[in-house]
Amino acid sequence: MFHRIRAAVVALAVGAGALALAPAAGAAAAAAPDPELSKLSVSPDTLDVTAAPGRVTVTFDSVGYDTASIRWSGPGSPADASGPTKTGTSGDKTSWKASAVFDADNAGDWTVAVTARKSGIADNTNTATFKVTVKSKLDTKIVDFDADPDAVRRGGTITASGQLKLERSGWKGYEGQPVKITFRAKGTDAYAHITTTTTGRDGWFRARVKAETTGWWRAEFLGNDKANGSVSDSDGVSVGQADSPSRLSFDAYPEPVDKGDELNFKGTLQVLGGHGWDGRSGYRVSIQFRADGSRHWEHVTSAVTGRHGRYGADATAVTSGWWRAVFAGAHGVDGSTSSGDWVRVERPTPPPPPDKLSSSLVSFNAYPEPVKRGKWLHFKGRLLVNDGGWEGYEAQVGLYKWSKGKWRFVKTTWSNDNGYLHTKVKASTSGYWKFYFRGDSDAKADSSRKDYVKVKK
Incomplete structure (x- = not known):
């Protein structure tokens, strides 16, 4: 309020001169804000590259600047350096981002310098520091080692198995690593290398070896440039006298x-x-x-x-x-x-089949006629064969009913020694019935006459 009153007094005092000052005051009010470089952030500020290279990301804001550059200062040269690039603009503020990848050759203290530029304005530079570290090798352990079975004959096969684990944010299976299977015979002090296997999914390994003498088996991981070696517990196997061939x-x-x-x-x-x-x-x-x-x-x-x-x-x-x-x-x-x-x-050549006897199904009758639904419907007849004269024949005969345009099998019955047939079924629907003999090794097939039976409700 004080500044507004003072401006009015000046205007009254100088008259027309006040009109000359008015545009200058308006221009000052519309002038851009002072250039600024702020919020410089480095993530992470400590990068562990023990297991693998890692990326450091730098972000910052600027006001009133058109361009920006970044300089990484430390051991060696980072890889895949990019930026800074604009990530967003809000009013007069521009956000920037840059990054680079560091590995074990870059271990040490680093400084990152960010400079903002615009023609006619002095450069503005901010700095931040971070550290690239290589910790000691990661720990490993071999668990669940087993030599199975615990007792074999000399020359028998045993299976040595277990799991190799790596400590990296918790113990996890270490895949694709060579593991030696070693053996120490009873009465000796040194383990000898027998075979080498490779860990599979989740670090599990398995090897089959021959047991020649009693002793102890174990697994050994020699380590690598990232991980320490480890040795499993030992497991004893007793070896007996070899079997006779x-x-x-x-x-x-x-x-x-x-x-x-x-x-x-x-x-x-x-x-x-x-x-x-x-x-x-x-x-x-x-x-x-x-x-x-x-x-x-x-x-x-x-x-x-x-x-x-x-x-x-x-x-x-x-x-x-x-x-x-x-x-x-x-x-x-x-x-x-x-x-x-x-x-x-x-395949032996079969002898010619003997001539089969003629057969005949006679005297077929379905009764009573009509019959009530659910009551017993009886069937009788006789099966004859001609063996120098017609005589009764004992054989299996099928009972059939005409249904839906074809003869359908209902049940099987047998003729007695004299060829007589009798069987029964529960009546359900009206229709034609007959006996049918398929024939066998001695007699030909034959069918009886058909007989219609009406079924009443």
């Missing part, structure tokens, strides 16, 4: 064989002992078959070895293929499998 001879005969005929098998089971290969009795041998075109062996029969390890068995020949004998092993004796023996199965 066995062998099987095998023969399938006759060759070829007709389909449906008996196929015979014989052979000998021997076990290597102190006196060489000896036949062993009392062991079960499985006879297996793999049909032509198949990849799968199927158990068919079995036999038990007798004197001198001999065995024998038989089976029905069905189709051509391979046969073999398999001994699954026993206490102190390794299993074994014979070589395969291929047998061709031929």
Whole structure:
């Protein structure tokens, strides 16, 4: 208020001169605000590049400036430096953004200097500092290590498995890393490298190895440029005396064989002992078959070895293929499998079929007529065959009903020794009925006459 009163007094005092001052006062009121560079921010102010390179982002605001530049000062040169670029304008204020990527070669203290420029106005520079750090290597650990089974025969296979974890914002599986499987025999102090496997999804690893002597197994990760090494707990495996090897001879005969005929098998089971290969009795041998075109062996029969390890068995020949004998092993004796023996199965030429007897279904009757729905409807008739004269014939006969444009099967019945037939069903709808004999190996087929029955409500 004070400044407005003073301006009025001046105007009255100088008269026309006051009119000359008026435009200058209006121009001062409309003048742009003073240039300003503010809100310089660095994120993050401490960047850990132990596991991977990271990005630092710089943001700031300016008022009254057209352009801006940035200078990074510190160890080495950052990668992928960009900006500053305008990110938004609000009134006289312009927002800016710039960034760069730093790795382990840039570890140390850094200064970022931001300069705003406009023609006719002095440059304005602000600075901020941040730090790029490389921490010590990340920790690892091997958990859930297991050598399974805990007891095997010499030369048997065990599975060594476990999980490698990396401590990075919590313990997580470390994928794609080499892990050594090592072994220390009982009575020794040093672990020897046996094999190397690679961790898979979530850091799990698995390796199959042969156990030759009793001792302890463990897994070792040697570390890398980002992670420290680690060693699992040890797991003991007891190794017993190796089983004695066995062998099987095998023969399938006759060759070829007709389909449906008996196929015979014989052979000998021997076990290597102190006196060489000896036949062993009392062991079960499985006879297996793999049909032509198949990849799968199927158990068919079995036999038990007798004197001198001999065995024998038989089976029905069905189709051509391979046969073999398999001994699954026993206490102190390794299993074994014979070589395969291929047998061709031929289709025998069947003898000409004998002439079939003529048949006749006679005296068919459906009764009572009419019949109430839900009551029993009876059927009788007789089946005859001509074997030097017509006589009753015992056989299976079908009862049929005409429905929806075709004869439909209802049930099966049997004729007695004299060929007489009788059966019954619950009445449901009106229609034609008949007996039908399909024929068999001795007699030809025949159908009875049809008989209509009305069904009343």
